[in-house]
Amino acid sequence: MSASAAAPAAPAAHSHRARYLLVWVALMSLTALTWGLSRLHIPGGGGVAVALTIASVKGALVALFFMHLYDQKGPNRLVLLTALVFVALLVLLTLLDSATRFPLANPPDAETAPARIRDAILNEARPPGR
Numbered sequence: 001m002s003a004s005a006a007a008p009a010a011p012a013a014h015s016h017r018a019r020y021l022l023v024w025v026a027l028m029s030l031t032a033l034t035w036g037l038s039r040l041h042i043p044g045g046g047g048v049a050v051a052l053t054i055a056s057v058k059g060a061l062v063a064l065f066f067m068h069l070y071d072q073k074g075p076n077r078l079v080l081l082t083a084l085v086f087v088a089l090l091v092l093l094t095l096l097d098s099a100t101r102f103p104l105a106n107p108p109d110a111e112t113a114p115a116r117i118r119d120a121i122l123n124e125a126r127p128p129g130r
Helices: 017-040 046-066 074-099 113-125
Strands: none
Touching: 017 046, 046 074
8 A cells, every 4th residue: 555545635725814804894894884873873663673683694694604604504504594583583573562562561751761861961971061
């Protein structure tokens, strides 16, 4: 037996630096978008929906690329997809429950309280006389 026949050839190492850099840039952009949208104070459930969508995309990017699910075959991808579907279902059911409650079950100033609290905090932070 020759030495070259006994030792199999080592597979070529693949560098995924460009892919990781692209995913990192996407995650940083989505984080900046999340921060920017938090300053807009979107009324109603729209802000929550946008924030959850961005968080889901970021979580999927982390799972696919940094947990290497992108390179895996069917069953592992199916587990990720099933988990995402169940999380979306739970969030949707929670939002539907909150949206369909009897109005008296919600706090009295649920819509205007955050703005009043923010204004009260900002007014306390200003020195007297300004």
